[in-house]
Amino acid sequence: MSDALLNALAEALAGLVTAVETSDEDTLDRDTAVKWLESTGHALSGLGHADRRTLDGLFRAAALREPPGPWRDGLLTVPAGLRHDDDAHPALLDEEARIAPEATRLALDDGAHLALVDAVAERAGRYADTVGDADPATPVPTCPGWTLGDLTRHLGTVHGWAEHLVTARPATRVRAGDLPLDPPADPSAYPGWFAARAQGFTTAARTADPAAPVWSPGADPSVRHYPRHLLAETVVHLADAEIALTGSARPIDPGTAAAALDHFLTTAPYIPWIAEPLAHLDRDGAVLRLAARDSGAVWTLVLGGGGFTWSRSGTGAEPTASVTADAGELLLLLHRRYAPDDPRFTRTGDRDLLDDWLAASAL
Incomplete structure (x- = not known):
């Protein structure tokens, strides 16, 4: 259809x-x-x-x-x-009650919107610098089958797509493949093309009304969705590039990582290839807790009701499984850039729950 x-x-x-x-x-x-x-x-x-x-x-x-x-x-x-x-499911109703006032608050907070746009610009600049002189044929181990050129073309496409959305503000879905984003034929020119696409997005987002309605692939059909989306994309793919070139990712600022992690959890129920597998885990009532050792932030995920709910809280039911690491490491764990057996993670409880969650929520 x-x-x-x-x-x-x-x-x-x-x-x-x-x-x-x-x-x-x-x-x-x-x-x-x-x-x-x-x-x-x-x-x-x-x-x-x-x-x-x-x-x-x-x-x-x-x-x-x-x-x-x-x-x-x-x-x-x-x-x-x-x-x-x-x-x-009662937890689903609690989640919907939580999301509504948060969306209203964000609609009134232009400062938060502009701060996120600035964060996107900073990470995009860092990405362009990281890949600028690198061989585009370099394999990216965290994105199997992709080269650094593929990664840069993908990220530039996402920025160009988001620029179109915050500028044209369509009410229905627009696919990136339908837009004339004109990537260069030579992969060595991708970094400059990416930088231009990223600049186009941040310029458009800074001048747009964050509350203006526009289709989005998530819970919030407004312009303010896109800086959050682009920040998460850019932070994770910057880590991909760093791992490809040096073998490890640089530490991610805890606040930036938390914003990206919040965005992933908020958007996941609206992504069919994540929502459907999670709905069939058959782990109603199971609790997965993620604790950031560098900032003290805690995320509690409760499965049930054909999906999951989450909160920024370390209180409530005893976790079925828990993972402790820096916030950026938790973000990269959820995006499957790090394996749960990596020594940077401290795990307790039911390991199968963590494995099941990671398998079901793979992007």
């Missing part, structure tokens, strides 16, 4: 539900309206967690294509109204 058809169906359904809910009794009998909505909600409740997340995103995108006003406000309430929360 095409993206255009999916978006059209979601928009039609959201519009129908909103029209029913906003009709007065002279126009539509309330008992009939309730019956229609209950039947629709029951049908949608049979979807898996990943599909329900995707549908929620489609509903939100449809709402944000409308101008501000009562109709848009009504459309934004559709996902919650059709979710059958009585049957949902």
Whole structure:
């Protein structure tokens, strides 16, 4: 099914539900309206967690294509109204309650947006310097089958794609392969091309309204999604380049690593090839705790309800498994750049849970 058809169906359904809910009794009998909505909600409740997340995103995108006003406000309430929360896993409801105020806070914090854009620019500059004089044919062991040229072309493509999104602000998905990003034919020219693409993104992101609506592959369909996304991409791929050229990655600033790790955990439920394997782990109630020894930050992941929830907290249920390392090392562990047996990690508890999580969440 095409993206255009999916978006059209979601928009039609959201519009129908909103029209029913906003009709007065002279126009539509309330008992009939309730019956229609209950039947629709029951049908949608049979979807898996990943599909329900995707549908929620489609509903939100449809709402944000409308101008501000009562109709848009009504459309934004559709996902919650059709979710059958009585049957949902309590941890999932807690997670959704946590995400909503966080998104609102970020929408008001232009300073945080600009700080993330600056962080992307700094890491992109470091990446360009790292690969500038390197042989593009150098293998990248953390990305099997890729060379340094492949890695640089990929990262430049991501930056160019994100520049288009924050500039054009499409309401539906745009694939990088459909954009005229014009990578050079000679791989030795990739570093300069990458630097130009990265500069294009940071320039566009600095002048964009962080709260402006735009399609995103995650929980937040707004411009502010993309500096977080680009920071995570650039930090991890900078580590890939450093490992390829020197055998080890430089330490990652704890705050930067934490932001990238937060982004990965927030976005993972919206990535089908991660969400679906996690939904079938059959480890409901298992708790994986990640502790950063350099900053004291703690992430607690609770599996269940066809997915997982997470919080920045070291309290609550006793962990089934735990891993302690520096924040940057934990980020690279979740991205499978380091193996869990690496001596930099201190592990306790059920090793199978960690292995299962890493296998299911592989990008």
